[in-house]
Amino acid sequence: MHEMALCQGMLELIDVQRQKDGFERVRRIIVEVGALGHVDPHALRFAFDVSAADTVAANAELDIREIPGRGWCMDCSREIAVEKRGDGCPHCGSFTLIMQQGEELRLKELEVV
């Protein structure tokens, strides 16, 4: 359940933003989550609802945008889609891949009032 910890981190970032911006309430939180990362969107939503109660982000919609995994196959020298870790290159089957995208965990934007 490290999603609780991540929500705490998110709420801290929101608080810093609130001090600068002076908004009253957060209605929507746009988060980018990489498909190959360690975050389960379902657990993140659950943890967020619990963590955000009694904060400016209470009842806010958590708008999770999954970033697909992408990598570079070192054997056939091309960019490939990686659905999950441990999958080989869809063209040549090689596991010698360099991950380029899919581990994001980013607070993108807040919709505030």
Place this chain on the structure above:
Amino acid sequence: MCGVCGCSEGETRIEEHHHPKEPEAPSVDVLRGDSEDNARLVKVEQDILSKNNGIAAHNRAHFANAGVLALNLVSSPGAGKTTLLVETLNTLQQDLPCAVIEGDQETSNDADRIRDTGAPALQVNTGRGCHLDADMIHQAFHKLPLRDGVLFIENVGNLVCPAGFDLGEAHKVVIASVTEGEDKPLKYPNMFAASSLMLVSKVDLLPHLDFDVDTLIANARRVNPGIAVIPVSARTGEGMERWRQWLDGARAMVAATR
């Protein structure tokens, strides 16, 4: 207090605590207004782990200044981390200073076992938390008198959560025992992808098991083609010399970049 993850307060306190700089606050960028109810979008664009990562970078600077090789040992519960660590310390600390930070949800049993070897050890109980974070390590390291040696951080037995939390270590070392499944790297790929070395532990038990070490290694290299692998047994001493050579190599790298 772990501000990042909201874990209950650790038992570590330091006397002269220099707080690392908070990461820079993001700039406010109002993208558009909504005439009906004044709703607007505020651009943040920050990594949710940025606070932890900032403290981890600070820890890394501490370790570099002190000439310390910091290793983050991760595994499932029961893979034999502490036993392996005790055996490692028994020989390693004859040659160089070592210290240990022990992470567990509760009890100081592991730190007690480490202290029996004569090495300084500090227990961090994470309470509700499932992993160590960079701030816990920052506080604990200030309490450990270690220079020009090796800091072993024994993380909470958990192959999921600790993968995402950088502690400032030079390397993550994942320990997989032969009493687990060969498919552990595929079931918990993030941890194996994040580790520099896999120690295959309890290999003295292999004659009694249907466990194929080659399959485990192949699975680990599917998620991390560059991972180094050393099969070890704390009981028989098998592989301990190679593990020591790996430690010497990692230490040489710290010394060279100092």
